[in-house]
Amino acid sequence: MPIQGERLIVEPSYLYADVFRAVERDPELNELGGEAIDAGYRIRGCFWSTRWRSYVSLVQCPDGKVRKAFARGSGNQVDKILRTMGCSEAWGLEQEHNALQLLATLLPHHMFRRYLLTGVFLETSKRSGVVYVFRKLRPTIAIRPRGDELKFLCTLCLHPIAYYEDSWAGAMCPTDDVIAHLMMMRGDEVMFWRRSNQHGMDRPESGL
């Protein structure tokens, strides 16, 4: 469901993709971290800095010099959290209830109970041995156990149909996204990794 002020990233071949694209942010807006910048400035590039734990933009100023700029709030997840909460207007309680009922048929009782109480549950892939931590409204964490140690691989983020930009919210209700992750992991793990956006543990998109 389109939400005013939020950009919905839709899978292009989805049947109603054109309808969803009708409500989007103004593409003419010259943005830096979600805020408009003055005319005459041009964003030349953007990269992630491990040192500063933030996205750094290279901005060309009117005098021709290129300077670095930090988007406000890019080092923390508060903006993402608030935006995700706002996107909850797109979901209905009945849809979430139905999804919970479906998930209950796919998980053992103790795992479903953990999900109800904490929003998180674990499952180990029978194919690869990777342990997946499925989370509500956050990317799935992939962990490789090595003896007594855990090696964190990455976080996997994907949403069927569409998702809201700069948030962890998908077009479907949260538990439907979890079910999609779970079923893709079980049914075709290679495709799950191929279609997901893989975020490093230090990135704000990882939700860690």
Next chain:
Amino acid sequence: MPDQLVDPSFIVGTDNEGDPIGSVAVLNVGLGDAKLTFDNDDPGEVLRVGQMVKDMIRRGYMLMVEREDGKYERAQDFDPETAEYIIAGYDPIEEDDGEGQEKPQGKAKTSRKKASKKRGKTKRVPAKGTRAVAASKTAGG
């Protein structure tokens, strides 16, 4: 704490002869998840649902089918005439079943040839009594 967390009406039951009914849970927006069932007592309905499932796969939906051993595999296609899911035959888990056993020397190449031969085969799983979950194409995240 209730003992039963699942609404009984959500669990797919059986037909008039006591055989389990196949179902496909389709993850969706808007009104929420939809459920398609293969009603064994109505062949016309089975054909109609089968054509819907085939159309979904053609549009890029991912269909994860539960096998009899509890594992899931992605369905590549669906035959509405016979109401069967068509699954790629190659399965790395099955190929690893004999990994722990000692193999006689000189037989390593033979096992690799057998694995490559298996990739071309497909398996058919009847939709009747089989549970599946369908999800649309993904938009990243």
